[in-house]
Amino acid sequence: MSSRLDAPTVSPSGASSPRGAAHQSTATSRRLLPPARRSRVLDSDIIWGLGAYVALVVGIWSMHGGLTRFTEGVTGIATAITQLSGLGASAAGLVGLLFTARPAILERRYGLDRLFNWHRVLGEAMAVLVGVHVAAALVEWQVDGAWGAAIADLTGREPYMAGATIGALLIGIVTVTSLRSMRNRLSYETWYFLHLTAYLGFALSFGHQIVTGADLADDAIARWIWVGLHGAVAVALIWGRWGRVLRSVVRPLRVHSIEQVAPGIVTLRLTGRRLRSMRGSAGQFCFLRALTADGWWRSNPFSLSEAPGEDGLRFTIKDRGDASQLLASLPVGTKVAVDGPYGVCTPEIADGRKVLFVVGGVGIAPARAMLEVLPPSAEPVVLYRAHSAADLVHHDELVALAERRNGRVLTLVGPSASLAVRDPFSAHTLRQAVPDVAERVAVLCGPDRLLSAARTGLRRAGVDSGDMHFEHSWW
Amino acid sequence: MTPQRPATRSRPSLARRALPAIALTSASGFLLSVLDRPSTIVDAGSETTSDTGSTGVVSIMPASPAAAPASTTAATSPTTPATTPATVPATVATTVPETVPATTPPTVATTVPATPTCTTYNGPTISTKWGPVEVQASVAADGTICWADAIVTPDSKSKSVQINNRAVPVLDDRAVAAQGTAFDGVSGATITSNAYKQSLQAIIDAVVSGQVAG
Numbered sequence: 136m137s138s139r140l141d142a143p144t145v146s147p148s149g150a151s152s153p154r155g156a157a158h159q160s161t162a163t164s165r166r167l168l169p170p171a172r173r174s175r176v177l178d179s180d181i182i183w184g185l186g187a188y189v190a191l192v193v194g195i196w197s198m199h200g201g202l203t204r205f206t207e208g209v210t211g212i213a214t215a216i217t218q219l220s221g222l223g224a225s226a227a228g229l230v231g232l233l234f235t236a237r238p239a240i241l242e243r244r245y246g247l248d249r250l251f252n253w254h255r256v257l258g259e260a261m262a263v264l265v266g267v268h269v270a271a272a273l274v275e276w277q278v279d280g281a282w283g284a285a286i287a288d289l290t291g292r293e294p295y296m297a298g299a300t301i302g303a304l305l306i307g308i309v310t311v312t313s314l315r316s317m318r319n320r321l322s323y324e325t326w327y328f329l330h331l332t333a334y335l336g337f338a339l340s341f342g343h344q345i346v347t348g349a350d351l352a353d354d355a356i357a358r359w360i361w362v363g364l365h366g367a368v369a370v371a372l373i374w375g376r377w378g379r380v381l382r383s384v385v386r387p388l389r390v391h392s393i394e395q396v397a398p399g400i401v402t403l404r405l406t407g408r409r410l411r412s413m414r415g416s417a418g419q420f421c422f423l424r425a426l427t428a429d430g431w432w433r434s435n436p437f438s439l440s441e442a443p444g445e446d447g448l449r450f451t452i453k454d455r456g457d458a459s460q461l462l463a464s465l466p467v468g469t470k471v472a473v474d475g476p477y478g479v480c481t482p483e484i485a486d487g488r489k490v491l492f493v494v495g496g497v498g499i500a501p502a503r504a505m506l507e508v509l510p511p512s513a514e515p516v517v518l519y520r521a522h523s524a525a526d527l528v529h530h531d532e533l534v535a536l537a538e539r540r541n542g543r544v545l546t547l548v549g550p551s552a553s554l555a556v557r558d559p560f561s562a563h564t565l566r567q568a569v570p571d572v573a574e575r576v577a578v579l580c581g582p583d584r585l586l587s588a589a590r591t592g593l594r595r596a597g598v599d600s601g602d603m604h605f606e607h608s609w610w
Numbered sequence: 611m612t613p614q615r616p617a618t619r620s621r622p623s624l625a626r627r628a629l630p631a632i633a634l635t636s637a638s639g640f641l642l643s644v645l646d647r648p649s650t651i652v653d654a655g656s657e658t659t660s661d662t663g664s665t666g667v668v669s670i671m672p673a674s675p676a677a678a679p680a681s682t683t684a685a686t687s688p689t690t691p692a693t694t695p696a697t698v699p700a701t702v703a704t705t706v707p708e709t710v711p712a713t714t715p716p717t718v719a720t721t722v723p724a725t726p727t728c729t730t731y732n733g734p735t736i737s738t739k740w741g742p743v744e745v746q747a748s749v750a751a752d753g754t755i756c757w758a759d760a761i762v763t764p765d766s767k768s769k770s771v772q773i774n775n776r777a778v779p780v781l782d783d784r785a786v787a788a789q790g791t792a793f794d795g796v797s798g799a800t801i802t803s804n805a806y807k808q809s810l811q812a813i814i815d816a817v818v819s820g821q822v823a824g
């Protein structure tokens with residue numbers, strides 16, 4: 136045990152600790168929640184679905200001129216581009232919105248992190264297509280260089296075009312505020328509320344698609360397909376996004392206890408009757424919304440730091456700002472709305488193989504939960520990076536859980552500059568610390584910098600990237 | 611161990627965080643009310659129709675011939691198609707405007723025989739979302755189309771004018787070549803093309819069924 140205190144070191148932790156063992160014995164008597172359902176969706180289903188969707192959009196376009204317009208001079212080409220980019224922007228936006236509805240069949244297979252990243256990619260694609268659409272529409276509409284008249288027509292003189300103009304502006308603003316450099320200057324909630332105005336932008340631009348766009352205005356079937364797609368996504372959003380929030384608020388859990396475990400780090404235990412009907416696995420995370428005057432309007436993600444059981448959910452929360460401070464100081468009995476759990480980095484990924492955890496800071500939480508339910512065949516090794524010995528949380532629990540499974544915990548503490556090894560996650564260091572690293576499934580949890588360093592090192596040490604599991608950062 | 615900060619410490623409120631989004635939404639609403647001033651195209655169409663009726667064009671309702679007495683009038687020479695709805699009726703003779711419901715477009719106005727065998731007719735004004743379309747065609751008693759031209763096309767937008775300037779001559783030629791309405795519309799001007807065919811077809815139907823004398 137002492138080795139973890141004299142930084143910097145990579146050291147196997149010492150013999151089993153009585154506290155950890157005690158915890159383990161209580162843990163085995165707990166009734167765990169049934170594991171999260173698995174999705175039966177296959178990659179090929181997604182590819183077929185997307186293919187059909189693209190074919191539908193391009194089909195609608197080509198049935199109303201499409202490529203033939205390219206023979207009709209500049210105006211014809213501009214018309215064709217306007218139509219295709221307009222349909223494409225809507226089509227991309229719809230799928231992007233569908234992902235934020237967090238449909239279970241997709242979330243259970245790909246994870247919320249991937250859905251959010253795809254949402255981002257589709258949102259950016261939509262913004263680019265809207266830009267192309269606006270430019271092409273102006274070229275199409277202007278006559279003999281009368282740009283002023285074309286702009287006046289397209290920003291308000293044509294029916295529903297004022298809405299479309301404002302919709303395009305809103306989508307532009309939402310996209311710009313989501314660029315990394317901009318987003319880092321805004322608080323999460325400021326960014327989020329601005330992001331919600333994209334719904335307004337989408338709604339405002341709907342009228343012109345139906346009334347002005349030749350693809351839909353003149354073709355009842357295409358129009359109804361389009362309206363149907365929008366309706367389906369709206370239903371998915373209302374049910375999946377806002378319905379989930381509502382359900383979490385209507386049946387909240389309550390704060391059972393809060394314990395400080397390290398400077399600025401607490402564990403929060405929530406209990407409630409709703410747990411009897413919940414599912415969840417170690418390694419997943421939930422969005423927590425404190426139902427207090429200053430907490431109800433924001434929800435923040437936190438990983439389960441213990442396998443979820445009917446006796447409660449435990450989270451380990453580091454003071455990073457307003458929301459985490461609020462959660463850490465809630466009085467016992469306060470209602471907390473729990474949305475989730477989400478995430479696909481669960482113990483099943485071990486699949487009978489040995490497991491390596493690379494964790495940094497409070498990223499230990501999901502690793503701690505997964506350790507609890509891994510079989511002995513996993514022989515887990517935990518590489519635990521922290522700034523100082525005081526920042527190591529749940530260390531004794533980890534050691535006890537790992538040793539029960541013939542595993543061990545290696546801690547690496549101290550500021551980067553003070554470390555004896557320049558890169559603690561170089562392939563060389565990894566192989567020395569964990570000789571069988573290449574045979575293992577790797578689970579990574581921690582800040583982005585740690586993730587990218589560890590991924591590079593693990594890849595060089597021979598771990599297949601398909602065997603590395605982590606939450607992709609989405610914010 | 612850092613002590614917990616007191617819970618009373620002021621936190622940025624919801625209002626503070628939501629302000630940019632609320633401001634943006636309000637600005638959108640304001641901008642919408644400023645920008646949204648669509649010209650009312652459909653109204654223009656119905657105006658045209660009632661004008662035609664009130665100035666007393668000979669009218670035949672193909673759907674109910676009994677209600678619409680056939681009547682032709684020899685007038686002088688409108689060989690140049692009029693370009694506005696108002697002037698067309700002025701050149702033709704009149705009867706029974708009362709039988710025309712003001713809002714019913716399908717009227718056939720007969721005008722001058724351009725040649726011994728061809729008589730010129732005005733088709734019904736077809737309202738489209740871009741504006742009214744009316745065809746004038748010279749048709750022989752056997753239904754042969756001598757020439758056709760759209761005398762009213764949507765003109766409230768420079769864009770429409772541009773499209774129709776391109777499309778109408780093509781449609782005129784195709785109508786004569788096809789000797790009917792079984793020709794391809796002009797792509798990019800689908801709506802005008804369809805309205806054109808509808809108006810022309812009404813003339814052909816009226817002539818062939820003998821509702822109007824050639």
Ligand SMILES: Cc1cc2nc3c(=O)[nH]c(=O)nc-3n(C[C@H](O)[C@H](O)[C@H](O)COP(=O)(O)OP(=O)(O)OC[C@H]3O[C@@H](n4cnc5c(N)ncnc54)[C@H](O)[C@@H]3O)c2cc1C
Pocket residue numbers: 322323420434435436437438439450451452453454455456457458459460497500501606609610
């Ligand atoms: C999948 C996942 C699991 C997490 N698990 C844990 C955990 O077990 N323990 C823990 O202490 N922290 C965890 N976090 C981080 C935690 O969500 C943030 O620390 C918390 O939201 C900070 O909010 P704040 O208002 O206290 O701080 P702020 O000052 O508002 O934010 C600090 C940083 O947290 C991030 N953040 C803030 N709000 C959100 C949000 N709603 N969604 C995503 N990121 C946000 C931003 O990057 C921001 O820069 C997890 C994050 C994710 C994405």
